[in-house]
Amino acid sequence: MEATKEKKVLLKVEHLKQYFPVKTDSFFKPKAFVKAVDDISFQLFEGETLSIVGESGCGKSTTGRAILRLDEPTDGKVYYSGQDILHFNKKEMRKLRGELQVIFQDPFASLNPRQTVKQILNEAMAIQEVVAKPKRMDRMLELLDYVGLPPEALDRYPHEFSGGQRQRIGIARALAVNPKLIICDEAVSALDVSIQAQILNLLKKLQRQFGLTFLFISHDLSVVRHISDRVMVMYLGKVVEIADKKDLFDSPLHPYTKALLSSIPVPNPAIQRERVILKGDVPSPIDPPSGCRFHTRCPFATEKCKLEEPALRELGTNHFVSCHFAEKLAQ
């Protein structure tokens, strides 16, 4: 990691919980909840890229949405530059959203189809009042230049663009308000590899140019390896491992991380790897397994794992893992 010295914490999440109520069969039954995110804590340093990875339903997108307060978290605290943003009122929150932007997976669904690119960018700047009216046109052209779109794009509608170009518009809109932190929720997942490469290069370039901080949510481990400084692995609403990218990919400690890494098909037939194939499916987050949530699929599970929930503890510098037997398995 580059910013090891005097790292400034930009975002701090403490004991974040996000439960969604589910319909129960009977009025008299106790209420059931989907525990999408269940007590997670982490920090995000200024200028870095932290990725959240995991399979569907692990809570990675929910975490992103909870930080932005798109869904109000059930419990926990979120500090942005030291301020507790969960207690912000609407006005303060709106102001904060200028610094906290988001890029979604499907740019077509998140761009208004009846607005031209000009209107889309203009609206963002008008709401946040970042650029005075007469200067907006120049700013828009500048933004298009940053994301690699021609000036003619201004008068066109989202449907006239290809998927990759639409994602560029989404990025331009996020940049329009001079944000500090951008949450990228599966921002390149819907794109073909050659286009995906273009967008990843663009995100890296913009990060260098504007000193942006990224919270990068993705299920694709190859993409995550390319873009991140640190990686956080989630499973069923819990953090199982957080580490610097290199440590996580070269010496993963949690059995789930190991299985996840070994499941990725590698586009090189010369590499022969030992593959850990997990048995069964991810259990339901409504009634998650007791103890360690991974014990039902873990090849090393013992009686202790069924009963006791492992805490997230530090093993090695900046390498956190929640497994009772991490030291043993590392050997």
Add this chain to the structure above:
Amino acid sequence: MKMTENNKPILEVKGLKTHFFTKRGVSKAVDGIDFTLQKGETLGIVGESGCGKSMTSLSILRLIPSPPGKIAGGQVLYKGKDLVTMSEDEMRKIRGNEISMIFQEPMTSLNPVIPVGEQIAEALRLHQKMGRKAAWDRAVEMLKLVGIPSPEKRAKQEPFQLSGGMRQRVMIAMALACKPEVLIADEPTTALDVTIQAQILALIKDLQTKLGMGVIMITHDLGVVAETCDNVAVMYAGNIIEYASTEQIFSNPKHPYTQGLLDSLPKIYEDQEELRTIEGSVPSPYNMPSGCRFASRCPFQQPICYQQQPELMEQNDGVKVRCWMYTDQWTGQVEKQEAVK
């Protein structure tokens, strides 16, 4: 090219063209492709969205929505018989029986209100003329074969009661129930998580060895190709542009598009500062350039590339490639060897 055992291919596609006749004009989704599949071989067809890989698989089984789609030319020879000219009755005997298919999204391919065991048994009763009881027993046996726990119970459940991975297993059980000679898997794991994907790919491979069928694996994921396929056909804008063994494709890609595709992948085992990209975008299927379809995006382009489309030509090492760079007409500054790297 890797050849398996006998040289008599089980499936042979020759000059297949599938065109769509729409108000906007003719869309040449598949425009003259050739490949062969041996018994026991896994052939990968790769390419990005819109390259025609899925249309190729639908054309083999004659499942093209028609109109507007139409097989405009070519042959699909299955054990020497041409599927393109076959009557619908004969075709129905082959579809799902001798050649079957797995689709990407199992939820839309399964009937949502019929128990999954019943859906598998239906195929057996129709194709194999099995009795009700025998077909049901075989369906349960198939579910067991694809690794579904407590198959007797699961067979009576409807698709919504199963998880995504299990539904895909049911699809595979259904596709394999009649012991087909050819299995076409169209993005079979794209909708699944990586840990489940690993399970399903291992399962397909395992069943292939047991049943000795030929598999066509259609995917956009080069990792899946590297791990499962013997040979690979890379498609671009309705054409096959490179056709070689998996080792050759990955160790020594010849076509500039294949090279670009491999370079643009983020690598899981190395660090790169910047990814290489392919400039520009795919030409519209309604308005294909007359020359090489990749010419405008190609770093090695020459005037000849815009004038005439190259043929898919076999090289000394058996690799087939559709590029002027590997012909005698090539006059470019870039030496062949340099282009190959």
